[in-house]
């Protein structure tokens with residue numbers, strides 16, 4: 602678990618304070634919004650934010666983790682990088698099906714699984730809402746457009762090198 606700086610912890614605290622003082626219901630939908638807001642600061646959900654979230658939303662680490670696993674755009678601290686590829690019609694017209702197969706073969710796992718090296722989780726989504734710029738994919742929160750396997754391979758290799 603990463604030890605965050607005081608300033609980073611303060612950011613988490615400020616976000617939680619906002620939800621505490623707001624008139625929003627402290628239900629699962631608000632919890633998801635809160636998680637997304639925390640992630641926008643860190644690019645993942647820090648484990649150190651869990652105690653405050655648990656207290657505020659009267660929830661548990663298991664529920665937070667299950668929400669993170671259920672929502673493709675949420676990223677767990679220390680978890681594999683989410684490689685989310687578009688499988689929508691417009692991207693399929695541009696060869697998304699073959700692209701997805703090439704990525705599966707390169708990472709040694711199928712969509713829904715985790716790569717052999719444990720660094721990537723492969724998922725698809727039926728549209729990433731940038732259809733004109735397909736083929737599209739996201740790695741964690743970073744969008745990539747007009748992709749093909751030749752462009753993606755060095756990006757994967759760089760992530761592997763920097764692990």
Ligand code: FES
Nearest residue numbers: 687689692729732
């Ligand atoms: S179909 Fe791929 S972004 Fe819409």
